[in-house]
Amino acid sequence: MYWKRLFTDQMIEHITEHTNQYSVQQTGRSINTTVAEMEDFLSILLYMGVFEFPSLEDYWACESRFPPVADTMSVKRFKVLRRNFHFNDNFQMEGYTDRFHKIRPLFDMLREQCLLIPPTYKQSVDEVMVAYKGTRAGKLRQYIKNKPDNRGFKIFCCASSIGIIHDFILYQGATTFFNIQKEEHAHLGLEDLSLGAKVVSILCNTITHKEATVVFYDNFFNSFDWVKTLHTNLGLRSVGTVRANRSGGATLMSDKEMVKRGRGVVDFCSEGVVAVKWFDNKCVTLLSSACGVGPLSSVKRYKKEAQQKVDIPCPSIVLAYNQAMAGIDLSDMLVHLYKTPMKARCWYLPLFGYIIDVSIVNAWLIYKRDCNLLKEKPMPLKKFRLSVAATLKGANKVPARVGRPPSAKHKPQVRRPNPRVLHPSLEVRYDGTGHWPTCGTQRGRCNLCKGGVSPRRDLHLVGYAWEFCGLATATALDDATINSLFWHRANYHR
Incomplete structure (x- = not known):
């Protein structure tokens, strides 16, 4: 509530509209971002201002994955939005004396809200x-x-x-x-x-x-x-x-x-x-x-x-x-x-990062002033910023239904993708310390098998299992072990 008094919904809608417009002007097709997705994007930027990683890809990497960022948006989509981020129409700015025309609308809207603060x-x-x-x-x-x-x-x-x-x-x-x-x-x-x-x-x-x-x-x-x-x-x-x-x-x-x-x-x-x-x-x-x-x-x-x-x-x-x-x-x-990381070739993106940061600081100082009037203990700035980021990520989103649906038998079956299993590193995969495939009752999917589904008996499976487990020789596998290896799961064969 405090942050939206400064960084208003009108500003988010303005950014969404001109980001889509700029993507059409550059590539001929729109990236079709929405206000809800733009709020998720801003939420990620607020998180990045508190938890600073060496590079952008580290938030999504397996070794240093940060769930509040990685679960909100994929790294590919984040880079697409960041690359097309825009605040004004370049084609209508010819002949303007304002040299800050690329970022001026956002500063004007923020200034209007700051002037309303007593x-x-x-x-x-x-x-x-x-x-x-x-x-x-x-x-x-x-x-x-x-x-x-x-x-x-x-x-x-x-x-x-x-x-x-x-x-x-x-x-x-x-x-x-x-x-x-x-x-x-x-x-x-x-x-x-x-x-x-x-x-x-x-x-x-x-x-x-x-x-x-x-x-x-x-x-x-x-x-x-x-x-x-x-x-x-x-x-x-x-x-x-x-x-x-x-x-x-x-x-x-x-x-x-x-x-x-x-x-x-x-x-x-x-x-x-x-x-x-x-x-x-x-x-x-x-x-x-x-x-x-x-x-x-x-x-x-x-x-x-x-x-x-x-x-x-x-x-x-x-x-x-x-x-x-x-x-x-x-x-x-x-x-x-807690500075929003906006290092980029576009010179106006650091100014946008300052708009986010100064709106957060102003909102926190107003909140702190109200807490002092009510004689309550305010939360620190870091917790306030994380609270805004978490709330912004869940704002205006459809909540999940709780309880059993009334007509479950007429509900169409929706196939959900399997949860992603992180791949083991090569050092762990080939250390030969008994990372055996588990035995299952269904046929699994294998990238090496024809058609993507592994049969019960396939000669290359034995060789692949031997190489996968890092054994010195294939003769070390007895019949019981080979039979258990035939029923393998997908995460061991990626």
Whole structure:
């Protein structure tokens, strides 16, 4: 229920329709997938995000078979669906300025659902990287030096302090804001703004209670003039770190003087916007229109001379910034805990994997928030994801009938295939330790016999049984043993 609030049935139907359409465009015939089969496919992806195997075929291999995946779908069918997985019509995308057109419909539908989540009064704006090291995406792939995934797609996100993603923008260079109308462009005053300021304006424009909300962001987005503009145009208060050349000429203590005085030194000034400078491991400057220095609190830091942690003064603006900015970092950490494996030549499949993961994380955080309100203990993220996968595999499926049918004598006999028996390895088959065929009352099927059915007396059977059992000589078989070998079963002759 929680996951379907974000990854809706409409999204699954959209994927099913365009997957069938793409298979017709590529091969001339449809793969005829259904919504139920697509749910099974998504269930397998959720399982693979928790139980990671070295290769895809290992989930179906005899030595490492994983029943929740292997019993749901065959490996051949899974590869067919994965190869034809699609989200938009390529033939109608010519001339579009959107460079993410292959995955855009799914992101738009997910964004609509994320905007419906009730937000908190502390929102943070930051970038998230979706890992991709291929070259088929062209200049859509970005590089950020200090990120764990430093190469991939950049997404600007707006999140609450508890980690729920509420809004996002896919960065694609000059055409990032292609869908912004001229009226909205003029209303937000985006003409003379930098990239960071434009991102904050568009993401914060969807906040419902602007007067009661405080926005937090880092020095990539912040400047002295922008803090004033945000409060004037949108009525939003903000807190953020700032670079030295964007502080608006605030008269603050120099770095050298702060280093001489030691850790915990605070300096501030106010010229319509509060500017605070604090020295910890190094100097950091913050601009705020929401809070100031006081009240001063303390934080634990290790002091080398005393060889122990000591208390140093810390302004309240720093504590508020660290607490609120942890939202996007928390969401990114939870996404990387159980990541959907979507490595492929198609550059947009890693973005689809991020959609699955962020919808799971958002759903779990909403579920956890509801459990806290009800004072109940929530299940961990791994168990929540496995629960979604197991429920999705059985959702909308016809349940098996329980009990005896009312008219069993008129029920047509349906021939069911025999359960598959795993083949023994060659080392076990030829070890000569007595893996004898069992004696049966019916004739079995044999791949070596003509017609596929073994007769009671066939000369090649004796030789095959001798070779199968790894005996040194055929004379070691007595008449009683040979008679028992004539009645053999299929799993010993495959």
